[in-house]
Amino acid sequence: MGMTTVITSGKGGVGKSTVAVGLGRALAQRGRRVLLVDCDAGLRSLDRMTGTEEELVFDISDVVYGRCAPVQAIYPCPGSEGLFLLPAPASGDNMIRPAVMRRLAPLLRRYYDHVLFDSPAGVGAGFRSAACAAQRALIVCSPDPVCVRSAGSVRLLLERLGVSDMTLVINRFNDPLFTRTGVYSDLDGVIDASGIQLFGVAPEDQALAAAFCTGRPAPADSPAMMALSRMAARLEGEAVPMPERL
Numbered sequence: 001m002g003m004t005t006v007i008t009s010g011k012g013g014v015g016k017s018t019v020a021v022g023l024g025r026a027l028a029q030r031g032r033r034v035l036l037v038d039c040d041a042g043l044r045s046l047d048r049m050t051g052t053e054e055e056l057v058f059d060i061s062d063v064v065y066g067r068c069a070p071v072q073a074i075y076p077c078p079g080s081e082g083l084f085l086l087p088a089p090a091s092g093d094n095m096i097r098p099a100v101m102r103r104l105a106p107l108l109r110r111y112y113d114h115v116l117f118d119s120p121a122g123v124g125a126g127f128r129s130a131a132c133a134a135q136r137a138l139i140v141c142s143p144d145p146v147c148v149r150s151a152g153s154v155r156l157l158l159e160r161l162g163v164s165d166m167t168l169v170i171n172r173f174n175d176p177l178f179t180r181t182g183v184y185s186d187l188d189g190v191i192d193a194s195g196i197q198l199f200g201v202a203p204e205d206q207a208l209a210a211a212f213c214t215g216r217p218a219p220a221d222s223p224a225m226m227a228l229s230r231m232a233a234r235l236e237g238e239a240v241p242m243p244e245r246l
C-alpha cells in the first residue's frame, strides 16, 4: 500500500500545484510509481503543468460516476516514467465529495507508491475532499505574515479532519527580500509563527516555474527542483539536512 499525502494551504497562488508536480517528478525520478490527483474541480491546472492537457478525455468524476474504468482516467506524464495524473473535473459542479474521496483513496493506494492530492485554495469542501483521505499533509506557505497565519489556521482544520501528521513547506523563498521585510529575522520565526514543524524550503526559481507552466520537467539542477528532490527523499524517511545556502 502506498502513502497518501495532501499538498494544501489556506491561500491560493502559494505554490501547492508547483510543489505537487515537483515532488511527483522527484519521486518518479527515484523509481517510484506516483499518482497526482488534481482536486481543484473547475480550476484544474495539473494537466497543463504535467504536459497531459491534450490527452484528457476522462477525469476523476467519470471514475466516481462509473462512466469509465479508473485506468482510463489516469494519464502518464511525459518526461517522468512512473508519474501519472488523475485530472480534476473541468466544472466545479462535479466536485468529488469527501465521503467519496475517502472510499476512492484506498483503491488508488494499492497501485501507487505515492498518491499526492493537490488541494484547491481555501478551506471549503474542495479542501476537505483533498485532505480527508490523506495520511499526511504538507502545508505550503510563502514567507509572508498573512500566509503564515493562514497556515496556522489550516493546521487546526486538518487536525479536525483527523490528519495529525503535518509539516510546513516554505515556497518561493528569496533571501534578500525575506530579510528586507523585517517581519521575521530568520526562518525559525516563520516556523514559530505557524506552529508547524518545517519539512522543506523551496527557493524562488523562474526556471522551474517556466518549465512547469509549459508541462515540461524542470532542469534537475534548478534550485527549487533540487530542494523538491530533497523533500522527496524526506517523504520517504531519509534524513536529508537543509543546505547552508538554498
Ligand SMILES: Nc1ncnc2c1ncn2[C@@H]1O[C@H](COP(=O)(O)OP(=O)(O)O)[C@@H](O)[C@H]1O
Pocket: 009, 011, 012, 013, 014, 015, 016, 017, 018, 019, 045, 121, 171, 172, 173, 202, 203, 204, 205, 206, 208, 209, 210, 212, 213, 224
Ligand atoms: N518556487 C517558485 N519559484 C517561482 N515561481 C513559483 C514558485 N512556486 C510557484 N511559483 C509560481 O507561482 C504561481 C502559483 O503557483 P501554483 O503552484 O499554481 O499555486 P497554487 O497551486 O497554490 O495556487 C505560478 O505562476 C507558479 O509558476
Ligand SMILES: [Mg+2]
Pocket: 016, 017, 018, 040, 045, 118, 119, 120
Ligand atoms: Mg493549484
